[in-house]
Amino acid sequence: MPSATIDITELLARVEDDRELMRDLLLIFKQEFPKHLAALRDAVSSTNAEKIATEAHALKGMLSNLAAHPAAAAAARLEHLGRNREVSQFQAAFSSFEKISKDLLLQLDTCMAEVSG
Amino acid sequence: MKILIADDELMSRTLLQKTLECAGYEVTAVENGRLAADQLCPVDGPRLALLDWVMPELDGPGVCREVRKREGQSYVYMVLLTSKESKEDVVAGLESGADDYLTKPFDPEELKARLRTGLRILNLEGRLVEAREQMRFQATHDGLTTLWNRVVILDLLGRELVRSRRERISTVILLGDLDHFKSVNDTYGHLAGDEVLRETAKRLLSSVRSYDFVGRYGGEEFLVVLNNCHPAHALARAEQICRTIAGTPVQTANAAIPITMSFGLLISQEWDALPMEELLQHADAALYAAKAAGRNCVKVAHPKPSSADEHAQDHLPAPLRH
Numbered sequence: 001m002p003s004a005t006i007d008i009t010e011l012l013a014r015v016e017d018d019r020e021l022m023r024d025l026l027l028i029f030k031q032e033f034p035k036h037l038a039a040l041r042d043a044v045s046s047t048n049a050e051k052i053a054t055e056a057h058a059l060k061g062m063l064s065n066l067a068a069h070p071a072a073a074a075a076a077r078l079e080h081l082g083r084n085r086e087v088s089q090f091q092a093a094f095s096s097f098e099k100i101s102k103d104l105l106l107q108l109d110t111c112m113a114e115v116s117g
Numbered sequence: 118m119k120i121l122i123a124d125d126e127l128m129s130r131t132l133l134q135k136t137l138e139c140a141g142y143e144v145t146a147v148e149n150g151r152l153a154a155d156q157l158c159p160v161d162g163p164r165l166a167l168l169d170w171v172m173p174e175l176d177g178p179g180v181c182r183e184v185r186k187r188e189g190q191s192y193v194y195m196v197l198l199t200s201k202e203s204k205e206d207v208v209a210g211l212e213s214g215a216d217d218y219l220t221k222p223f224d225p226e227e228l229k230a231r232l233r234t235g236l237r238i239l240n241l242e243g244r245l246v247e248a249r250e251q252m253r254f255q256a257t258h259d260g261l262t263t264l265w266n267r268v269v270i271l272d273l274l275g276r277e278l279v280r281s282r283r284e285r286i287s288t289v290i291l292l293g294d295l296d297h298f299k300s301v302n303d304t305y306g307h308l309a310g311d312e313v314l315r316e317t318a319k320r321l322l323s324s325v326r327s328y329d330f331v332g333r334y335g336g337e338e339f340l341v342v343l344n345n346c347h348p349a350h351a352l353a354r355a356e357q358i359c360r361t362i363a364g365t366p367v368q369t370a371n372a373a374i375p376i377t378m379s380f381g382l383l384i385s386q387e388w389d390a391l392p393m394e395e396l397l398q399h400a401d402a403a404l405y406a407a408k409a410a411g412r413n414c415v416k417v418a419h420p421k422p423s424s425a426d427e428h429a430q431d432h433l434p435a436p437l438r439h
Contacts, residue, residue: 064222
C-alpha cells in the first residue's frame with residue numbers, strides 16, 4: 001500500500017479530532033465513491049466531456065475533504081481534461097485515477113477499522 | 118445564529134454542518150442552489166450563508182445574484198465555497214454579490230473566523246438599521262407625547278382628504294385644545310404640565326380606531342383625523358372623545374389634575390374641495406366657538422349656507438344641525 005494516500009493527520013485536523021465525525025465521513029465516502037466512479041467510467045467510455053468534468057469535480061471535492069491528495073489531484077486532472085474536451089487523454093487519465101483509487105480504498109478500510117476500534 | 122449551507126456533495130455538507138453546529142450555529146443544509154435561494158430570499162430566512170460554487174439547478178454566484186435582487190430586506194452575508202482559485206473566478210464570484218470566498222477543502226478555524234467577520238458585518242448593519250429607525254421615529258413623532266408631529270399629521274390629513282374626495286367618503290377633522298393649560302403649568306409646574314400632555318395623548322389614542330390619526334398640532338393643541346367617518350356619527354364620536362379626556366383627573370407625581378378639552382369639528386364632505394389649510398382655519402374657528410361656549414364641548418364648523426342651500430340645511434341629520 002502506498003504511504004500517505006490519505007493524510008490522516010490533516011483529516012483529523014479537519015474534523016477537529018472528532019473521530020465520530022471522521023467515521024461518518026469515511027462511511028459516506030464508501031457509499032458515494034463507487035457511484036461517482038461508475039458514472040465517471042461511463043462518461044469516459046462514451047467520451048462525454050461535460051459529464052467527465054461534472055463527476056470528476058464531485059470526486060475531487062470528496063477526495064479533498066478526505067485529505068486524499070494524490071487521488072484528488074488525479075480527479076482534478078480529469079476535470080480539467082473534461083472542461084477542455086481533451087478527448088484523447090481521457091482514457092489514460094482515468095486509468096491513472098482508477099489505480100490510485102484502488103490503493104485509496106485499501107487504506108480506507110484500515111482507517112475505518114482504526115476509527116471504529 | 119441561523120446559517121444556510123448549500124452543497125450538493127454529501128460529505129462536504131456533513132462536514133460543514135457538524136463543524137458549524139459544534140460552533141453554535143443553527144444550521145439548515147440544502148443540496149442545490151435553487152433550494153438555497155428559496156431559503157434565503159424570504160424576510161425571515163437565514164442571514165448567513167455558505168454556498169458551494171458548483172451546484173445543480175443554480176450555482177453559488179446565481180444564488181448570490183438572486184438574493185441581492187431583493188429590496189428593502191435585511192442583508193444576507195454570503196460566502197462562496199470554491200476550488201476555483203484563478204483571479205477571474207474570484208472576481209466573478211465577488212461580482213455576483215458574494216461577500217467572501219473560501220477555498221475547499223476548508224480549514225475549520227479559517228471557516229469560523231471568516232463567519233465571525235460576517236457576524237460583525239451583520240451586527241453593524243443591525244446597529245445602523247436601529248439608529249436609522251430611531252432617527253426616523255424622532256423625525257416623525259413628537260418627543261414628549263410620541264404622537265405624530267405637526268408635519269406628519271398634516272401630511273396624513275392631506276392624503277386622507279384626497280382619498281376621501283376620490284372615494285366620496287368623509288374625513289372628520291377634530292382640532293382639540295386643552296382648557297386652561299397655562300394655569301396647569303403655573304399652578305403645578307411644567308413637569309406636571311408635561312405629564313398632563315402625555316396622558317392627554319394616551320386618552321386621545323385610546324378613544325380612536327387603530328386607523329385614525331392623532332398628532333400634536335401645537336403646544337396643547339391636538340389634531341385628530343377620523344378616517345371614513347360617517348357624517349351622522351361624527352359629533353357623537355367627538356363628544357365621546359371629549360368625555361374620555363375629562364373622565365378622570367390626571368394623576369401626576371404631586372397632584373391629581375382635572376382636565377378638559379374643547380374641540381372644533383369639521384366634516385370634509387360638507388366643504389367641497391377646499392384646501393386643507395382653509396379647512397383647518399374653519400376647524401380652528403369652531404374650536405374658538407367651543408371655548409367661547411364655556412369649554413369642554415365640541416362645536417361643528419359648517420359652511421355658510423347660500424340662500425339656495427338654506428332649505429337643504431334643514432334636512433341634514435339631527436346631530437349636524439346647530
